[in-house]
Amino acid sequence: MPLKELAERRTILHRKSDPQTVIKHALDDVQIGKVAMVSSFGAESVVLLHMIAQVDPDAPILFIDTEMLFPETLQYQKDVAEHLGLTNVQVIKPSRAKLLEKDVDGILHTIDTDACCALRKTQPLDDALKDYDGWITGRKRYQSGQRSALPIFEKSGDKIKINPLADWDAPKLAAYIEEHKLPKHPLVERGFQSLGCAPCTTKTKAGEDPRAGRWRGQDKSECGIHIVDGKVVRQRNAA
Secondary structure, eight states, X not given: OOHHHHHHHXXXXXXXXXXXXXXXXXXXXXXXXXXXXXXXXXXXXXXXXXHHHHHOTTSOEEXXXXXXXXXXXXXXXXXXHHHHTOOOEEEEOOOHHHHHHHOTTSOHHHHOHHHHHIIIIIHHHHHHGGGOSEEEOOOOGGGOGGGGGOOSEEEETTEEEEOTTTTOOHHHHHHHHHHTTOOOOTTGGGTOSSOOBGGGBOOOOTTSOTTTTBTTTSSOOOOSSSEETTEEOOOOOOO
């Protein structure tokens, strides 16, 4: 079955399913194949991480350490994995040889953010996903721009991308975290609603789009991991 048709059928099938049901089906779906979860261990990541821990704590979870993340994020990743009993978190890092070739001084982000994202995040993830047929993300429709039309299952290149929390909003996520007493990212209380690499992430102001602090002042709202029609998503809604 073509991937686009498979994604559309799965989206229809799970249009009323809760996220954990979507996760369980995705991990067991022989038509999709081998699936991993990709997590940034960011501001809202603990919700989906908690859900996958309930389904299968040994499911593969890919965490991209760009080597430019906040120290708080690196510690949070370890703390959350231990708290939830996640046993298969794989820390993915950029190629040392490519870093020496293209960003030996660690300043590429000041010259070309797209190239930096490709070097430190997109390419390492592409390499890590070569062994998988699909991947689970934490994207939600409320996060603006191209995400506003996000399906639960979608074709992404030669893989199926699964978005179990597509229709969840910020209040629902916050309520879930409180209900299950989940550890919060320490930077959230300091004004960061969306977390990426330290040099390209700022605090958000009251009333701003949750991702307004990412690449502030640039025509850019995605690192390049999430692609629409073969292109890096760049659209950002007005706050």
